[in-house]
Amino acid sequence: MTDETRIIAAVLDGEVNAFEPLVAKYEKPIFNLMYRTTGSLDEAVELTQEAFLKAYDKLEQFQLGRSFFSWLYALAVNVGRDYLRYKKRHPPSIHDNPGHVAERTFQDTAPEDPRLTEEVQSLFMALEKLPIDYREAVVLRYREERSMQEIAEMLNLSVSGAKMRVHRGLEKLRAILGDDL
Amino acid sequence: MTHRNEKENHNRMAERLRGLPEVSPPASLRPGIMASLTPKKPGWATRMRRFLVQPHTVTFVPIKWAPALAVLLLLAVIPRLTSVDNARKPVAETVTTRQASLTFTFEHPHARQVALIGTFNRWMPDGQVKTEKRGNLWIFHVDVDPGRYEYAFLVDGQEIVPDPQAAFRRNNGFGTPNSIVYATANGQNQI
Known part of the structure; x- marks a missing residue:
């Protein structure tokens, strides 16, 4: 029995605090996924919370012995997808929150090197334009260096579907970046 | 675009993606998540296993047990009374019917x-x-x-x-x- 399996068994037995090591281990990748999805730190915090709470609620459905991170990531991608769908149906109005302070965005957190900032920013903006499935496929493959098998599990695809998604995602990204590449 | 150029582009793209900085989540994120969770109710099998395995402490306060003892006493006495009545009835019936x-x-x-x-x-x-x-x-x-x-x-x-x-x-x-x-x-x- 792996440590994660033991932790999950304890959580299912009613030990709520046993869940904390899982949050500690995976909050960063999930937060970054949400940040890439929303482009906003505040929204990323909300969606990360939502993803973990959903994972906790559905923990009984997790099959012990499988990769918890793959399961969590797949669930978080769905949370991000639902959020984008909601945003599309309910575009923000100028009348909403008139006194609202501008949200913190990627530019607020980018490294200080101006050359790197520009390069990173253009890549980030290009990624933002990619549909979530393609974006996560290329990020998981090249940024996280995950295997095709893992990507397939995380995005609920077959292995050949994952390969296709990475290939097409990269092509789309190249097309968006154009000369900036 | 030649095959060589394509491969170079691919490598450059992979390199840029690898260098994509990660953002650290705020320190308040984890406590916020943990505070929102409520303990799960374990299944009956788990509860039974725990009950059997874990030690239990029993406290005895006589006055608290008094109503329960009274009920137990009644339950013990009532069947005897009814059995006495039942035992008597057949005798009477024997006299009258046999x-x-x-x-x-x-x-x-x-x-x-x-x-x-x-x-x-x-x-x-x-x-x-x-x-x-x-x-x-x-x-x-x-x-x-x-x-x-x-x-x-x-x-x-x-x-x-x-x-x-x-x-x-x-x-x-x-x-x-x-x-x-x-x-x-x-x-x-x-x-």
């Missing part, structure tokens, strides 16, 4: 003593039979279980005389017949 009262009369002008003997008293005169004499008429009362009985009258302790009023008789093998009576619970004593 016993039949038989009455015989026998007239003899000279007899000094007449006794009723039969299978109900093993052919021996005893106190089970109540005897009264009215002139020459001897009257006998005996309570028996319903059934078939053979009987006769013993005159002056020597002579066995069958009941002249009996509807049934059976030869007893000693030269005199026995009278037969069928006793039923509803009080009829002869056929």
Whole structure:
């Protein structure tokens, strides 16, 4: 029995605090996924919370012995997808929150090197334009260096579907970046 | 675009993606998540396992147990009371339903003593039979279980005389017949 399996068994037995090591281990990748999805730190915090709470609620459905991170990531991608769908149906109005302070965005957190900032920013903006499935496929493959098998599990695809998604995602990204590449 | 250029582009893209900086989540994220969770209710099998495995402490405060003890006491006493009642009822029913009262009369002008003997008293005169004499008429009362009985009258302790009023008789093998009576619970004593 792996440590994660033991932790999950304890959580299912009613030990709520046993869940904390899982949050500690995976909050960063999930937060970054949400940040890439929303482009906003505040929204990323909300969606990360939502993803973990959903994972906790559905923990009984997790099959012990499988990769918890793959399961969590797949669930978080769905949370991000639902959020984008909601945003599309309910575009923000100028009348909403008139006194609202501008949200913190990627530019607020980018490294200080101006050359790197520009390069990173253009890549980030290009990624933002990619549909979530393609974006996560290329990020998981090249940024996280995950295997095709893992990507397939995380995005609920077959292995050949994952390969296709990475290939097409990269092509789309190249097309968006154009000369900036 | 040549194959070489394509591969270079691919490598450059992979390199840029690898260098994509990661953003650290705010320190408040994890406590916020943990604070929103409520403990899961374990399944019945887990609860049973825990109950069996974990030690339990039992405290005893007599006054708190008093109502429960009173109830237990009542539960213990009530069945006994009802069983006593039940035990009594069959006895009463036995008396009323099982016993039949038989009455015989026998007239003899000279007899000094007449006794009723039969299978109900093993052919021996005893106190089970109540005897009264009215002139020459001897009257006998005996309570028996319903059934078939053979009987006769013993005159002056020597002579066995069958009941002249009996509807049934059976030869007893000693030269005199026995009278037969069928006793039923509803009080009829002869056929």
